[in-house]
Amino acid sequence: MKPAKEIRVGNIIMVDEKPFIVLRSDVNGSSRTGFTYKWKMKNLLTNAPLENVFRGDDKFDVVVLDKKPVTYSYFADPLYVFMDEEYNQYEIEEENMGEAINYLKDGMECEAVFYDGKAISVELPITIARQVIYTEPAVKGNTSGNVLKEAKLENAIEAKQFTIQVPLFVNQDDTIEIDTRTAEYKRVVRN
Amino acid sequence: MQSTQGFPRSLAIFCKVVDNFGDIGICWRLARLLRHEHAIAVTLWVDDLRSFRRIWPAVDAGAEVQEVDGVQVRHWRGQDGGFDPAGVPDIVIEFFGVELPPGYVAAMARRDPPPVWINYEGLSAEAWVEGCHTLPSMHPRLKLTKHFFFPGFTAKTGGLLREAALLDQRDRFRADPAALDAFFAQLGLSAQEIAAAKAGLRVSLFCYPEAPIDGLFGAWEAGARPVTCLVPEGVAAERVAAFFGAPAVPGATATRGALTLRVIPFMAQTDYDRLLWACDLNFVRGEDSWVRAQWAGRPFVWHIYPQDENLHHVKLRAFLQMAAGSVESLIDFSLRWNGAAGTTTDERPDWPALWTALQADLPAIDARAAAWQASMLANGDLVSNLLRFARSLR
Numbered sequence: 001m002k003p004a005k006e007i008r009v010g011n012i013i014m015v016d017e018k019p020f021i022v023l024r025s026d027v028n029g030s031s032r033t034g035f036t037y038k039w040k041m042k043n044l045l046t047n048a049p050l051e052n053v054f055r056g057d058d059k060f061d062v063v064v065l066d067k068k069p070v071t072y073s074y075f076a077d078p079l080y081v082f083m084d085e086e087y088n089q090y091e092i093e094e095e096n097m098g099e100a101i102n103y104l105k106d107g108m109e110c111e112a113v114f115y116d117g118k119a120i121s122v123e124l125p126i127t128i129a130r131q132v133i134y135t136e137p138a139v140k141g142n143t144s145g146n147v148l149k150e151a152k153l154e155n156a157i158e159a160k161q162f163t164i165q166v167p168l169f170v171n172q173d174d175t176i177e178i179d180t181r182t183a184e185y186k187r188v189v190r191n
Numbered sequence: 192m193q194s195t196q197g198f199p200r201s202l203a204i205f206c207k208v209v210d211n212f213g214d215i216g217i218c219w220r221l222a223r224l225l226r227h228e229h230a231i232a233v234t235l236w237v238d239d240l241r242s243f244r245r246i247w248p249a250v251d252a253g254a255e256v257q258e259v260d261g262v263q264v265r266h267w268r269g270q271d272g273g274f275d276p277a278g279v280p281d282i283v284i285e286f287f288g289v290e291l292p293p294g295y296v297a298a299m300a301r302r303d304p305p306p307v308w309i310n311y312e313g314l315s316a317e318a319w320v321e322g323c324h325t326l327p328s329m330h331p332r333l334k335l336t337k338h339f340f341f342p343g344f345t346a347k348t349g350g351l352l353r354e355a356a357l358l359d360q361r362d363r364f365r366a367d368p369a370a371l372d373a374f375f376a377q378l379g380l381s382a383q384e385i386a387a388a389k390a391g392l393r394v395s396l397f398c399y400p401e402a403p404i405d406g407l408f409g410a411w412e413a414g415a416r417p418v419t420c421l422v423p424e425g426v427a428a429e430r431v432a433a434f435f436g437a438p439a440v441p442g443a444t445a446t447r448g449a450l451t452l453r454v455i456p457f458m459a460q461t462d463y464d465r466l467l468w469a470c471d472l473n474f475v476r477g478e479d480s481w482v483r484a485q486w487a488g489r490p491f492v493w494h495i496y497p498q499d500e501n502l503h504h505v506k507l508r509a510f511l512q513m514a515a516g517s518v519e520s521l522i523d524f525s526l527r528w529n530g531a532a533g534t535t536t537d538e539r540p541d542w543p544a545l546w547t548a549l550q551a552d553l554p555a556i557d558a559r560a561a562a563w564q565a566s567m568l569a570n571g572d573l574v575s576n577l578l579r580f581a582r583s584l585r
Contacts (some may be wrong), residue, residue: 015329028323030506031340032209032496033287035314036339038323053326053339055288060331 004037005056008181009098010113010123012044012063015052019044019063020123023098027056027182038072042095044115049095060186064113066124071107075157080104082112082122090119100124104156124180129189131175133161136169151176151185198585199578201232201280205267207289208239208417213496216479218286220352221311222459224574226261228355234280236267246460274298282581284309294414300333307581308337312353314478316509321347325580342482342573342578344513349577350570351414351482361487363493369508374465378421378455379442387451391417392550393470394452397426397480398494400527404430406542412448419451421466423458467491472553474528485514488520488564490556492528492549504531516559520548 007013011022020041029035035056042049069088079091080101085160090112100110100122110122128187135151149166153159166185170176177186202225206218214577215237220499225231236445237243240252243264255266270292274434279302285291286456288310291299312320336562339421342349364370375385378500398404404427408458411418424441431439434452444453458466463480467487475484476494484491493510495503515521527531527540549556 006215013331014335017332017333026319028317028319028320028500030313030315030498030501032498036312036323038319038326051326052328053323054328058328058331 001059002062003056004054004058004060005035007037007060007062008123010100010121012065012113013041014063014116015041015060015061019115021096021098022052023096025181039052044120065120067111068114069109070112070122070171071109072104072156080122082110082119084112092119092122099180099183101157101160102155102162103128103130103153103178104160104182105130105154106156110155116132126163126180127186128178128180129175129177132166132170132172134171135166135172137171198582199231199281200412201234202281202282202284202287203234203236204284204311205291206238206286206291207237207267208237208242209287212242212246213477213479215239216246216288217352219243219247220450220479221264221284221574222323223260224352224354225469228508229574229578232263232280233261234263234265236265238267240266240482242557245457248459255572260269268554276302279306282307282309284311286311296330296333296335300330300335304585305335308335308585309577309581310339312338312339312341313505314342314482316344316513317506321345323347338458338584340577344510344570348570349580350573351485351567352574353486353572355572357464357486361464364465364468371469374462374469377462378466379454380453384419384444384451384453385416388419391419391449392472394418394420394472394474395466396420396422396474398476398528400427400475401497401530402427402431402474402494403530403542404541406540407546408434408450408452408529410510410542411450412547414449414546417449417451421455421470422457424454442578444480485560485567488560490517490553490560492521492525495529501531504529514559516561516562518556518559520552521556521559522544524549527577 007022009022009025012019013022020037020043022041024040025183026038027035036053037056040051051151068084070084073083078094080094080097082090098121103124109126112119113121113123130153132151133154136149147166147168150163152161152163152164152171164178164183164185166176170188175189177189179186204310205216206214206220208214218235222233222235226233240250244250244252257264271293272292276298280300283299283306299308301519320341320343323339324347326339328337328339330336340349342351372385428439430506431454435443435445437443439454441454441456464483467489470489473484473487473489473491474494475481475491477496481493509520511525524545527545544579
């Protein structure tokens with residue numbers, strides 16, 4: 001049993017004796033009343049989508065599924081194709097990609113997750129590095145407090161490019177580390 | 192679909208008093224509203240009857256089961272024990288996500304039909320609340336689904352707790368000078384003190400111990416306009432005692448400069464409403480008194496419950512952005528009162544300047560409060576909204 005606060009996007013959980021994949025997780029709330037986890041899920045048996053909200057301490061059975069290291073190969077609309085080291089190809093539906101789609105990059109290493117012999121999702125490392133392909137230059141003097149700006153990240157599929165909030169000192173072409181659980185900036189990677 | 196006629200007839204609220212009086216304050220208000228305005232048989236499970244007694248003196252702190260103002264009150268002693276499905280009511284409300292006794296949840300699952308299970312959440316003006324309001328939360332193992340219900344400030348939330356007659360009662364009280372005098376006399380003020388209070392600015396003060404009271408008292412002392420500040424017993428007791436140089440017991444009073452400070456008895460909910468109505472400016476804290484201050488329709492300054500990593504500052508800013516309009520003095524004052532302003536921790540607030548600006552804007556804040564109240568009324572009242580939602584699940 002795992003509490004909701006430890007469950008990651010891509011995990012398969014049992015709810016009402018049915019397997020659900022967590023496609024998206026938004027955490028909100030307060031330390032006073034406890035955090036809430038709003039999950040977009042999909043029933044793996046029926047493909048029916050579901051949106052539920054849970055408390056951080058709600059406990060779930062996590063289904064331990066087979067996983068295999070794979071690398072992203074190419075997009076065959078609407079399937080994302082991954083390949084293992086023996087050149088076996090695995091196709092994953094776009095709706096099962098979850099947040100991973102935001103970080104997709106040619107040759108990206110991740111883990112394919114299998115249910116009933118079929119690749120159903122991919123799990124990302126907690127921390128990944130991506131290059132900033134566009135962000136506004138910092139405005140002189142506007143450097144106090146927690147001021148943030150948007151940064152667009154490199155992505156294998158242009159239409160899926162997304163932005164995260166970064167500090168003002170981050171420049172275009174910088175490589176930054178991101179926490180894939182929260183889509184939050186962690187630090188600039190300096191070589 | 193099952194008929195919703197006569198639904199619900201019974202309801203249980205589970206309340207844990209984490210600290211202070213907000214948890215029981217809200218649950219008790221909710222329980223009384225359901226009982227008196229919707230004729231529902233309500234059972235209130237509370238783990239701390241002593242705190243309950245502070246806001247409702249009729250409560251017997253030693254009773255396992257008692258009836259208080261038409262509500263069955265049960266002492267919630269722990270998570271053990273078995274429960275009979277026949278004893279589970281039509282609606283079960285867990286307040287602020289408290290964990291219900293496992294045996295009770297099992298009884299809920301065995302009941303036919305299962306109860307409507309509501310997780311009653313904390314009030315916030317943050318945008319994400321709308322996206323979570325009324326969402327389901329399936330039980331991982333049992334055939335039960337609870338639903339999250341969020342109070343709030345928009346039509347996409349549950350609204351605010353409000354008694355049907357509240358605003359009429361408030362307006363009648365305000366229109367009756369004798370009632371105002373009698374109320375102040377009940378708090379222990381002499382006729383001379385009442386006259387002085389009415390000639391100056393009447394302020395109620397309810398805050399957490401972290402509030403920068405010394406700066407505020409200093410600004411009031413040095414101000415030109417007399418201020419009578421009424422502070423309930425136990426609120427910021429050390430700082431108030433420091434002002435007196437003596438224990439802050441009910442009846443203690445002292446005047447320094449333009450400030451007269453008086454300690455009043457800790458009071459029941461209904462009296463606290465009258466205090467908010469009787470004052471020109473109210474300092475409130477947490478959630479329950481914060482909501483009551485909004486219904487009082489007077490200028491108020493909110494002291495938000497402090498949280499780790501200053502998460503409460505986000506909640507405070509969300510509320511100010513929504514409710515304070517363009518009254519900068521109220522925003523500045525509120526941020527400073529909560530330690531949420533400034534870019535460096537050693538930057539000291541200029542309390543005389545903050546107070547001067549706030550005082551000058553009190554008429555504008557008063558007008559803003561009326562507009563804000565009108566928008567809250569448009570969202571309906573929380574209990575009616577909650578019951579409508581519960582019926583939609585049947």
